[in-house]
Amino acid sequence: MNTKELNFAYKVRHALNENLDNLPASTTQRLAAARRKALAVKRDHAPLHALVSETVFAGGIGGYFQQPNRWFARLGTILPLIALIIGLTGMFQFEKQKRINETADIDAAVLADELPLSAYLDHGFSVYLARQTD
Incomplete structure (x- = not known):
C-alpha cells in the first residue's frame, strides 16, 4: 500500500470509530460478519517472500x-x-x-x-x- 491508500484507510477507520454508536444494528452486524469472514480467509502461516535485487x-x-x-x-x-x-x-x-x-x-x-x-x-x-x- 502506498501512503495515499494508507491515509484513506486511517480516515475511514477513524470515521467509523467516531460514529460507531450512531450506526444501525443491521450495519453493525454486517460489519461484524465481514470482519469474521476476512479473518477466516486470512492465512495464518503464509510464508513471506522478498525479492532482493541488489x-x-x-x-x-x-x-x-x-x-x-x-x-x-x-x-x-x-x-x-x-x-x-x-x-x-x-x-x-x-x-x-x-x-x-x-x-x-x-x-x-x-x-x-x-x-x-x-x-x-x-x-x-x-x-x-x-x-x-x-
Whole structure:
C-alpha cells in the first residue's frame, strides 16, 4: 500500500470509530460478519517472500560498490585469483627449470668424465645417479 491508500484507510477507520454508536444494528452486524469472514480467509502461516535485487554489504559500505563502480567490486574479486594463478604457474616453471638444470649438470659431469662403458652398465652406478638427482 502506498501512503495515499494508507491515509484513506486511517480516515475511514477513524470515521467509523467516531460514529460507531450512531450506526444501525443491521450495519453493525454486517460489519461484524465481514470482519469474521476476512479473518477466516486470512492465512495464518503464509510464508513471506522478498525479492532482493541488489547486493548489500555489511558495515554500510554497500553504496560504495553499487551502480557506478560495480566493475571495481568485480575486479577486486578477480584480481587476487589472477595473481594466485600467475604465482602458482611461476613457481611450477621455476621448479621445473631447477630440475632440468640439475639433470643437465649430472649429464655434463658424466659425459665429461672418462668412464669405461662397464660403469654405465653397473647397477650401483645407476643407483648413485638416481640419488644424485634427488
